[in-house]
Amino acid sequence: MASIFSKDKRIIYIRRIQEFWFEYRSKRIGMAGLALIIIYVLVAVFAPFLTPYNPVTQPRLAQATAMPEWVTVFPQYSDYGKTQRENLNWNVKKGSEFVEGWGTSVEIRYEGGNRLAQVELSSQFSYNQMAPNEFFAKFRYEIENIRDAECSIALSLIPPEANSSYIFWKSETLNADKSQDVTTDSKDPVFIKRLGFALQENVGNIIFSQKGDYTFIVLIQFRPLSNDAMAEVIIENSQIVLLGRVHGILGTDYLAKDIWSHLVWGSRISLSVGLLAALVGTVIGIFVGVVSGYLGGLVDEVLMRTVDILLCLPLLPLLLALVHLYGRNVYYIVLFIGIFGWQGLARVIRSQTLSIRETPYIESARASGGSGFYIMQKHIVPNIIPVAFASMVLAVPSAILFEASLSFLGFGDPRVVTWGMMLQHAFGFGGFSQLAWWWIVPPGLAIIGLCLAFVFVGHAFDEIVNPRLRRRR
């Protein structure tokens, strides 16, 4: 193989590629396909820069199945809001003598002797969008150095123009040092019940139905048990998150994950699975085709009967069974698609080899003592490379479609994000009943675009390397 790198050979190869490229350039459909493939490759390579979120480990960005942000240009969605995060800044309303510093982190020191004490903190934020479907509020409290005292903490919300308040959270009586992160989530049934709503009611819609200034109140009460009572309470990390009805470029799925980032990262899997599986299949196909065509006889008979048998196997059911038995691993999927996808190519290569075998230069190579292996790798393989390459390009879309089908049926690798899996989730987890077109349509379009790009390129290739087709045009 080292001779490939000799200078003369290199010049010949470069010239051949140049000629090929010259011819390829005139195929409009081929150039379109090539451009599309380049775009996909760029998207796959620069995925981390195209999306701010990691597809697997991303926080809750918006409500589940949020619409894309740009739908707000349509009048019926103009009121839909993005996610609003408010860090709560506390002001002291009552009991300022105990408070030693306020803002995002409030420190309360109670050295009350024997009297009851009450500290009330308030924080205001304004909300001017359509009521959210989901929200959560959180804060952290720490109780330190508590001695002979009991205290209780409560978080409540006062809507604008209302006298009543919603009690979000209330501690039991605390009489020991403790720290806790409190989260109240509108999806939490305990929380909904505490607010006094029925479980099927949409708490977010009810509470935040008005536009205006909402006030959070933290009420801390101390009760002394002796004359020597004392306690320190710290309130910090307070935040209210009103999850958006719209989010990002393509909205969110049922787990409130960003669909755009899934789409971008999915291109990596589809591209690599398609290319690798096609490569595996092509290598096997070339090997079988050349050996079968050159050696002939019994070897040929056995290999071609194997091809016949493989053509009789229902591929998808078999692949599903293999993936089920050996594990849902993306490498296995590549391998299985490759191993069971070379029959057609082997037949084509074999017939090409048969005709090349009869040419005079093969005869002279054999006459000068070239071994079978030498002739195959030196004279036959280089001649069938163009055909094999065209067929490999056409094998990529079917490999991509196979992987997509596997993932769609729920047999994809669960550790990676793929377009087929996105469709599976949309189909299985309510994307259809919610009419979530932003969730259903994009992954399929991505699959179609990539597959068509390879089909176009393969078609253009085929016209160049396959003289029969060239004559037709």
Added chain:
Amino acid sequence: MREYLLKRIIISIFILWVVASLNFVIFQVVSPLSPEDTYAPVSLDVPPETLELLRELYGLNEPLHIRYIKYVRNMFTFDFGISFVSRKSVISEMSQRLPATVLLLGSSMVATILIGTPIGILAASRRGSKTDIATIGAGLFTWGVPVFYIQLLFMLFFSYYCLKIFGVQLFPVRGLYSIPPPGNPLAFMADVSWHIALPLITLVVGGFGSWALYTRNILLDALTQDYIVTARAKGLTERTVLYRHAFRSTLPPIVTIIALSIPGIITGAMITEWIFTLPGIGRWYLDALTQSDYPVLQGVLFMFAILTIFCNLIADLLYGILDPRIRVGVRR
């Protein structure tokens, strides 16, 4: 002809035997499962004595080659065992599930051929026209478009969006018939047709393009032959040339393509049955996969192979009848 037939049948049986052996290798030899797992649903806490009894019952203690012979015998006698889930024999449940699949496969194939062939002929007869280019486009398009995606889109727009916008469910989204099914046989048939309409339409939409392209290419190939020149020189009308001379000679390759596309159609039907919850073989197979129902898996895989081999056999024989050059029993 008889010799040829005999030879083909023997080859088919040989292929079937290889498939059965492959099944044995995949499920019994190199499988990560222990053999008894594929015969009975064994839970983790089964006492060793019971396990030993099971192994004895299914003859798993015997040497591999004896097990292999028994396995192949079971496959060839359609004794696939008992489904773990339904506790019925695999073959009897298969016969219950078959009608739905046959209905879907058969009707979609017929419809695809009936729609695709005329388009292909039209494209070939007006080569280079807009019709021709559109046909090529449609054919290439089907290469790159997953049928299940077409089905999902149709389902989204014609079932869910229709219900939302117009308040009418144009097509049902699951099942082969309404529940409860209408008692009147005519009404039942209408109900089934209504349920199968969307899967059928989507399968045809996903398949007619490539079919038309096949027909076009084969016909164009035929139109360059010498006998077409002769026919034209005789002064026959273009119509006669096209239908009586060219189209007749395209039948053998078309029949071959039908046979060769059967495995692909089974695949497509499987996903279709999954999407539309049709109680066919494909859906059954997928359910068996998720429930690790190994007797069903082995049985269905084997039956799929039989179906494919049988179709290939029929295609070969038809080829012999349609193409006089083959009749002597010599392959081209």
